[in-house]
Amino acid sequence: MKSRRDFLLELGGSAFSLPILSSLTSNDADATIADKQLKVVLVGLGSYAERVATAMKDCKKAKLVGGVTGTPSKIDTWSSKFGVDKANFYSYKDFEKLKDNPDVDAVYITLPNSMHHEYVIRAAKMGKHVICEKPMSVSVKQAEEMIAACKKAGVKLYIGYRMHFEPYTRELIRMRKAGELGKIMHVNAYFGFKSGDPNQWRLKKALAGGGALMDVGIYCINAARYATGEEPVWISAEEAKTDPVKFKEVDETITWQMGFPSGVIASCATTYNFNNFERLYVVGDKGFVELSPAYGYGPIKGRTHKGEMSWDTSKMHQTWQMDGLADCILNGKPDPNVTGEEGLKDMKIIDAIYKSIAAGGKKIML
Numbered sequence: 001m002k003s004r005r006d007f008l009l010e011l012g013g014s015a016f017s018l019p020i021l022s023s024l025t026s027n028d029a030d031a032t033i034a035d036k037q038l039k040v041v042l043v044g045l046g047s048y049a050e051r052v053a054t055a056m057k058d059c060k061k062a063k064l065v066g067g068v069t070g071t072p073s074k075i076d077t078w079s080s081k082f083g084v085d086k087a088n089f090y091s092y093k094d095f096e097k098l099k100d101n102p103d104v105d106a107v108y109i110t111l112p113n114s115m116h117h118e119y120v121i122r123a124a125k126m127g128k129h130v131i132c133e134k135p136m137s138v139s140v141k142q143a144e145e146m147i148a149a150c151k152k153a154g155v156k157l158y159i160g161y162r163m164h165f166e167p168y169t170r171e172l173i174r175m176r177k178a179g180e181l182g183k184i185m186h187v188n189a190y191f192g193f194k195s196g197d198p199n200q201w202r203l204k205k206a207l208a209g210g211g212a213l214m215d216v217g218i219y220c221i222n223a224a225r226y227a228t229g230e231e232p233v234w235i236s237a238e239e240a241k242t243d244p245v246k247f248k249e250v251d252e253t254i255t256w257q258m259g260f261p262s263g264v265i266a267s268c269a270t271t272y273n274f275n276n277f278e279r280l281y282v283v284g285d286k287g288f289v290e291l292s293p294a295y296g297y298g299p300i301k302g303r304t305h306k307g308e309m310s311w312d313t314s315k316m317h318q319t320w321q322m323d324g325l326a327d328c329i330l331n332g333k334p335d336p337n338v339t340g341e342e343g344l345k346d347m348k349i350i351d352a353i354y355k356s357i358a359a360g361g362k363k364i365m366l
């Protein structure tokens with residue numbers, strides 16, 4: 001018997017043209033609601049995947065239905081902890097078997113950075129929508145290939161930029177767009193932490209691609225873009241390396257400036273070697289927004305020229321994110337600024353930052 005998904009594919013659309021389908025089969029209200037949930041498999045069941053899985057317990061429009069892991073012992077734990085059917089767990093070798101599982105709409109890649117490229121492309125080839133963690137890749141070329149593969153396969157590619165779904169950040173963006181800050185005059189963004197285990201993949205270039213910049217500095221790059229609503233035209237950067245042994249392969253602390261067409265300069269920094277470093281300060285000629293903390297798991301806190309900000313902090317960021325992405329995929333809501341193309345813009349900026357450092361802080365034009 002044909003599944004609803006097969007039927008849709010035959011109609012020539014993706015399996016996500018579900019609003020049409022809902023009206024076709026609205027005789028079963030429960031099935032309709034269930035079918036309108038985005039069914040997601042997490043790939044790489046590490047610490048971030050666990051956070052996403054926990055957050056998804058509270059999702060209304062997205063549902064965790066499986067996992068891909070190289071550690072079979074995780075299947076029992078994950079199955080009981082998150083209520084996932086054991087039949088929906090796969091090894092990396094069996095990844096392509098997901099293609100034949102009609103209950104999987106999208107895969108969420110939560111592997112180390114250098115593995116994103118391979119798994120996004122493999123997922124796209126199976127016709128599954130893809131959500132990929134940040135940084136989307138370890139090079140501009142990889143990012144372009146990932147976008148091209150998803151485009152060719154007709155699937156969505158989203159990057160895990162959860163801040164775009166978080167209420168304080170959304171309010172900042174709303175205020176900027178509404179002109180409540182006036183003309184943006186300056187952005188100051190920094191984010192970092194002291195990394196622990198010297199043997200972790202984050203400190204290995206082959207797996208991480210880079211250090212603090214790729215991992216958490218990317219939040220500041222993205223924030224400078226959503227705080228100004230502009231794309232930078234030049235970059236200059238310098239690196240401070242106070243522990244050349246631990247940070248032999250990847251960057252430790254980087255400061256950089258991003259120049260925008262309006263003339264605004266964003267002053268940014270990131271680190272893997274100290275704590276208490278997390279802020280986004282956006283100053284316009286009519287007002288300001290200061291978020292601190294600004295990018296961590298929350299609660300985000302902030303104030304503006306009007307006083308303390310007070311927004312909903314009751315949900316995990318990933319709950320908002322996954323319900324938001326489900327709405328885009330299932331219900332055709334406009335894509336937020338978290339598409340593969342947005343990830344590529346950040347990768348180009350990262351590339352320019354490393355080029356500037358290599359050239360002794362030279363201004364790199366974008």
Ligand code: NAD
Nearest residue numbers: 044045046047048049110111112113133134135160201215
């Ligand atoms: P992690 O080390 O906790 O998990 C990585 C997973 O990948 C593990 O399950 C590990 O077994 C698996 N893996 C498969 N092959 C591997 C290999 N060759 N080497 C190492 N691990 C391998 O890492 P994490 O903190 O969960 O990060 C995973 C991804 O999620 C990264 O891209 C990271 O940037 C991203 N992340 C995003 C956020 C966010 O807030 N958006 C937060 C943390 C991490």
